[in-house]
Amino acid sequence: EAVEQAFGTDVDYAMLVKFYGQEPEPRRRYSPAKCIGAEKHRITGNPTSKAISTSFVERQNLTMRMSMRRFTRLTNGFSKKLENHEYALALHFMHYNFVRPHKTLANPYPRTPAMAAGIADHVWTIEEIVRLAVE
Incomplete structure (x- = not known):
């Protein structure tokens, strides 16, 4: 659905x-x-x-588990509130898509998925993401 x-x-x-x-x-x-x-x-x-x-989904799941402790198996770092869990996911995906250049997208220059998709024209900084939350 x-x-x-x-x-x-x-x-x-x-x-x-x-x-x-x-x-x-x-x-x-x-x-x-x-x-x-x-x-x-x-x-x-x-x-x-x-x-x-399932390769792409499994790779994304592994990336999330490696990036966020709350997705690690058998951990005490779980989300106590749904709202905090949603915030953590939003930060992860913003960082993954806008801040972190991916080696597989480095041709012709280091790019993020957002740049490769044409929705960003530069590698974002953490400061830019924080500014989004403040505005």
């Missing part, structure tokens, strides 16, 4: 549903269950079957 609200029908969207085996034994409970299969489901548009993957 969120994808439809954000993009309407102007997106190729599919879902990969994975199936997992038995829960790990108690001594291995921190290890993930083994994936025993997967199904691809077209939701809207014409997604390319070969491109239906």
Whole structure:
């Protein structure tokens, strides 16, 4: 529903549903269950079957876990209030998209995702983000 609200029908969207085996034994409970299969489901548009993957989402999840303690597994650094959690996410995504140049976007010069998308013309500073919050 969120994808439809954000993009309407102007997106190729599919879902990969994975199936997992038995829960790990108690001594291995921190290890993930083994994936025993997967199904691809077209939701809207014409997604390319070969491109239906969890790779991009899993990479983003790892980046978030490495960048914000509140997303680290088995931590006491969790968000106590939803509002603070939302603020932390907003700061993370502003930094990720506007402040931090990405090596994969360095051609022809170091750029942020916002610059590559054409919605920013320079690498932002933390001060610029703080100014947004104050205004």
